[in-house]
Amino acid sequence: MADRQGVLVIGEVANGKLNPSSTEMLAHGRKLADSLKEPLSIALLGQDLGAAPKEAIAFGADKVHAVTDPLLKEYQVDAYLAAITKVAQQHTPRVVLLAKGPIGSEVGPRLAFRLDTAVIQDCLEVRIDAEKKLVGNRPVYGGNCMATITSLGEPMMAIVRPKTGDPLARNDSRHGEVVAFSPRLEASVIKSRVVERVEKAQEGVRLEDAAIVVSGGRGLGSAAPFTNEIKDLADLLGAAIGASRAVVDSGWISHDHQVGLTGKTIAPNLYIMVGISGASQHMAGCSAAKVIVAINRDSDAVIFNDARYGVAGDWKKVLPAFIQQIRAMK
Template identity: 40%
Template structure:
């Protein structure tokens, strides 16, 4: 039986989360197929065919898939599973906003349990996932005929992209399903920034309530992030206080990140925040409170006044 990976894409390019999900699928036994559902998405399909380990790309190109509404995509996936001669043993989606929107609908329509935020694959039916905000890990065994998983992408190294022009995987067209008309996309507001995207950045500078205001956040952290070529993040406390927008939030209810370097400035280290960044390769904490919980997970800790330390660090990097 084969494994189906739901591609995350913008109709032109494949998002990085798809590569991590394919890497997770590679730990299972079976041929890996990638589903690209979109509108005018031939470029994304061609890119998906170049992902190492992918045997087949299934492409459904229709106008009602342009905005990737969950109801339409879920119905397409279920129809594909029902009509596939060889059958699919696993359906994997990245644990992104889109993946977490589609996968539960697929599981419900197939009448199977969904296993969320998978961080480890022990066998074809046994998976590891975090519980209690990441403070414990649960090993889950599923007896469902089709396993529906969302994959925590930071737990798996990205699959490689093949250099050859055509790619190794075959590309097969897939008949579009009906437009269910249950939801309509009214608009999309995208934050544009010259800095790296938070979820995929290799270096992140993150600020907390200790900064005191949004003005201090921007004055102290933006020069530091620019010097490092880093993305900017924030704790929930900083977001709730209005220092920065919601899409800066790192944590259990924000973005889960695992950069090469994570610098936490003025962040105490609440469980909610630690759940979103503790898998970072190197964690640096700057806080005036030597008892702050962030120091328990930090590789390097500096006890000091962030209003003095952050400018000094920026100057040293300039």
């Protein structure tokens, strides 16, 4: 361990800009690096990284490994894995962080195998303990419990959920080092190829990116409100539609809309919850919401402990009146 130093974030670049999840990972990484009193670096991969390296420094990185190669023009797991492995082997970080997502979830376990270590997956929180070990909190048993896991490998690795922390404030006056790194990849590293890319049909704003989210829970009584009152309110506010786990398990709406430990993690400016009790499994997925508004007929529902504004009443009366008032204001 003595030879290892620093925290390395595996970043993601899209159209020459830093992916939002990477700015969040830099915030997590900055906290870990400060605890260790060691530097924070980030590896950015692509053929043309654009302004992403400067962005990374502005969001907290001390050093940027600018990893460029023609085979990295688009994401391909074999090429990315080969390049990241070379970076990690050459620079021997103490900690490696990835964002949970298509890239992190695919590359992370493979990278851990290549580096002969282990990775803590699906973390909601990471920290350094008194013995300078990486500790991660993650959901287990279908989100019904939280496990605290200590990494014993070298390097210590974690895959962290996006939306579990805010990025640091951007500071374009920060100074850092950008180091060019050429992995010199051979075409033979590619074991698979992309045959076709199909964009997923998306109606309205993505749940994870929405500034406003309207969610329904089991208290709605049936699936009908999701195509009526909930949808009407969401359309009026330009909001995405979310749901509790109980609703998804009942088949009232697809899993794409689920918020919580076993669903999406969101951080909207405004989160309106209708008929949701506020169980910890759900709240873990929306704890970063700036303002929570709760509508629930049970005045003792635990959601009112977390909501800034609460309405104890029958949603069938409250929601139509709320919708009417919003329409009158437009």
